[in-house]
Amino acid sequence: MAVPPTFTGFHTRAVHAGARPDPQTGSRAMPIHQTTSYVFEDAESAAAYFNLQEYGNTYSRIMNPTVAAFEERVANLEGGVGGVAFASGLAAQNAALFTLLEPGDHVLASAALYGGSVTQFKHVLRKMSVELDFVDPDDLQAWQKGIKSNTKLCFGETIGNPSGCIFDIEAIAEIAHAAGVPLMIDNTFATPYLCQPLKFGADIVVHSATKFMGGHGTSIGGVVVESGEFDWSNGRFPVIAEPSPAYHGLKFHETFGTFGYLMKLRSETLRDLGACMSPFNAFMLAQGIETLPLRMRQHVSNAKAVAAHLQQCDAVTAVHYAGLDGSRYADLVAKYLPEGPGAVFCFDLAGGRQAGIKFIENLSLFSHLANVGDAKSLVIHPATTTHRQLNDTELAASGIGPGTIRVSIGIEDAQDLIADIDYALAQLTEIKA
Numbered sequence: 001m002a003v004p005p006t007f008t009g010f011h012t013r014a015v016h017a018g019a020r021p022d023p024q025t026g027s028r029a030m031p032i033h034q035t036t037s038y039v040f041e042d043a044e045s046a047a048a049y050f051n052l053q054e055y056g057n058t059y060s061r062i063m064n065p066t067v068a069a070f071e072e073r074v075a076n077l078e079g080g081v082g083g084v085a086f087a088s089g090l091a092a093q094n095a096a097l098f099t100l101l102e103p104g105d106h107v108l109a110s111a112a113l114y115g116g117s118v119t120q121f122k123h124v125l126r127k128m129s130v131e132l133d134f135v136d137p138d139d140l141q142a143w144q145k146g147i148k149s150n151t152k153l154c155f156g157e158t159i160g161n162p163s164g165c166i167f168d169i170e171a172i173a174e175i176a177h178a179a180g181v182p183l184m185i186d187n188t189f190a191t192p193y194l195c196q197p198l199k200f201g202a203d204i205v206v207h208s209a210t211k212f213m214g215g216h217g218t219s220i221g222g223v224v225v226e227s228g229e230f231d232w233s234n235g236r237f238p239v240i241a242e243p244s245p246a247y248h249g250l251k252f253h254e255t256f257g258t259f260g261y262l263m264k265l266r267s268e269t270l271r272d273l274g275a276c277m278s279p280f281n282a283f284m285l286a287q288g289i290e291t292l293p294l295r296m297r298q299h300v301s302n303a304k305a306v307a308a309h310l311q312q313c314d315a316v317t318a319v320h321y322a323g324l325d326g327s328r329y330a331d332l333v334a335k336y337l338p339e340g341p342g343a344v345f346c347f348d349l350a351g352g353r354q355a356g357i358k359f360i361e362n363l364s365l366f367s368h369l370a371n372v373g374d375a376k377s378l379v380i381h382p383a384t385t386t387h388r389q390l391n392d393t394e395l396a397a398s399g400i401g402p403g404t405i406r407v408s409i410g411i412e413d414a415q416d417l418i419a420d421i422d423y424a425l426a427q428l429t430e431i432k433a
Ligand code: PLP
Pocket: 088, 089, 090, 091, 114, 116, 117, 157, 161, 186, 188, 189, 207, 208, 209, 210, 220, 221, 222, 371, 372
């Protein structure tokens, strides 16, 4: 007898994972369960849900069927055991950290992170009395040396925002694991279509789904996915392995095994910090993911064309796109991002700050705004906007100069993007370097 096929292709999963036709109405599109709460079948099942003896909907701050469909879709594409969605990428990151850190712990993070993440790490961790060190993401010895007896987490971005550096996930996962420490990766710029960090040994992946995942610049959201393979009972994480005072003495790792971290993330952290994703945003983001592979291919192909063109322009002193021939990251791109290192990158204008401002003002197809990963092409001057909270040393560590421009290349026609850039560059002639 013929065995029914299993559908494993990435494109197929992007369209179908997490969702199925609604059994009650037949609705083919994912229904939006715009409800705060759920009627219990009886008193016994209500008690079982609250005791975590059975998995069921109680209240939409903690779980919701539309949000669950989004979580399952992302977890499936990342190759994780599950996911928990949040109101934004930073809410997801904050919750992921909060779940495993205690006062006195230490975090080792890449110095080349999104400016908002640097600010979050510095100030939220200080308020939690958690020590923090930033290290050069390319310096493996610095990672090795940076791990201390109280280190609980290593953290980096697959593709650094905005420097475009490529994180050596496998090498840093090995260093972290040798010390019994997990590696968390922000995979926002790559998306699971270009890279799946869990395959290379990362333990937790976080996303700002606001960007390429949603893809249309309509909805803010974030998500945390776990591999389920990290041994939280290795002695370093009593916070997950030992009885939890926040859940009447429950031992999350022992009780839920591979789901221990995620269960704690949902049933304690999401419950207590409360930054849940709205069902409507879950619908919008899951809808966006249906076309993720198609969009990412066009984003990358356009980014390669625009970066190659910029390299030829006199007003441009450097183009920091790891997809260009001769990039110092070529080997890491071949290993982790064989289809290309995304579509967000920076370039430096010879005329510094003044040229940066004038260039942006003369673009018309590119939108000047603080976002990336939209179908539309976007541009910003990081030193005066997204990264203005950072001091000069931190700016330099993030690979940013006064004339640096960050672009997020959309899915329009490459020749139109190049025409827009050429016009804006031509207006810089009187500005001297
Ligand atoms: N991670 C990266 C790499 C980002 O670029 C951003 C936002 O720009 C975030 C996280 C934060 O995401 P959100 O704006 O959804 O909170």
